Amino acid sequence: GGDEEGVLLLERLHPDVSVRSLPEAKALLEAAGTLRRLWVEPPASHFFETVAERTGRQAVAMRAGAAADAEVAPLVDAALAAREELLAEPPEERLLHGTFRQSKVLAGDRMPWLAVGPDPVVGESAFDLARLVRDRVEDLIAQPSGASTTRRRIKRLAESLEVDQERLRGWTLFRAVESGVRARRVGRERDAELLLEFAGWL
Template sequence: MAFEPPQRLVRALGEMPETAQDADWLGQLPRLTEAALSRRGVEARRVQAPGGRSSLVVLVTYADGTPAALKLAPPHARPDRELAALAHWGGFGAVRVLDTRHHDDDGALLLERLHPEVSLRSLPEAKALLEASGTLRRLWVAPPAGHGWETVADRTEQQSAALRAAPAEVRALADTALAMRAELVAAPPEELLLHGNFRQGKVLAGERAPWLTVGPDPLVGERAYDLARLVRDRLEDQVASSAGAAGARRRVNKLADALDVDRERLRGWTLFRAVESGNRALAAGRRRDAELLLEFAAWL
């Protein structure tokens, strides 16, 4: 079968800083996919479409008909780190890894098959937040000794470089975000394994458990950083509501209290992550997304 990458993936990769490895990845994708299928002894059924913004997912089966999913991501996505995190969770709250070996030759992950068309976004908001909170709580565990994941301080320091060079229209919010980040990393309260990119769309329906998370961008640090991305889920609906700043702050407080996270630390990380994402969206030419994110950040 042909392994044509979904256009959503092609567009998303086009917005990323290009490296020599990643520039060649899309061109090599058919060969990498065939090699990964052969190496793991599974047969392709179809490419999941529209798929994600950072990987190709092929729905596959074993010779006995057992379903699975093969995920291929470009080198910058560090699939080895995702594999390590999923293996450490061992299927508790997260998709289960069916092959825990990392193959540098293809960087693919063989995972249990979930229902990609059914995420928490299919639920009413209140129920989705309840299920999301329960799933996220399961993921926050101590990292193994000698882990190779970056820390919240490391990742946000890299992101801060772009904020320091933010355009004039983002300057005031960027300065506020940078100041908050400096205060937050000065006294981190805990070091736990975090999902790194957790939101409702990253939690899919499964057979083994009702809801399981996928697509971690793992790092080590405090829970408030991980929860911050969930705060701004369904952002267009939040901005369109009449609640405005009061509604945004209520959402921060509600999620913080539900997961025993400090309210002010959650507010700080939510603001930083929204401004960082907004600045990145602006640089990529996604002005509508940038305006929503920056408006939300200003409410905080």
């Protein structure tokens, strides 16, 4: 019936200590390990949004952004083509965190690291992992070897979580372009520039 009581799970966290406080390479792998523990099989009759639905909504806004801005059009085209290809043959679906990044991983008592602030979505794990690839994007852009560091990151994350490297690259491209176009739309020009430059490396 409709009178079932919900259960609220509270945990002690250390909000001032995120995985971002670790050195870059270690932070990335710790965050990836935390993400792996989160992924579960979605319940049979779930009501969660799917990756196809969420990215479909985003694709509409991206097309509008490309129409208004010739500069981003080639990247948007590449991102939308990657999405089509990725959705054509999706691998096993999982219930994903949805907005995962290093700052969402906080020090906990029960386990060393716990993830917070999910926006659940059902789809392939490479979609969740893709957001992690561009963590600290401002640092990546600032270093001369940013592009090769990004490619190494994709390789390392894909291998550590047994995710297909090309699929991870495709979703990383899509998510970076989507965020870049969105940042530009709301006038966050600096963020847009960083994200679109990063996307250009993929």
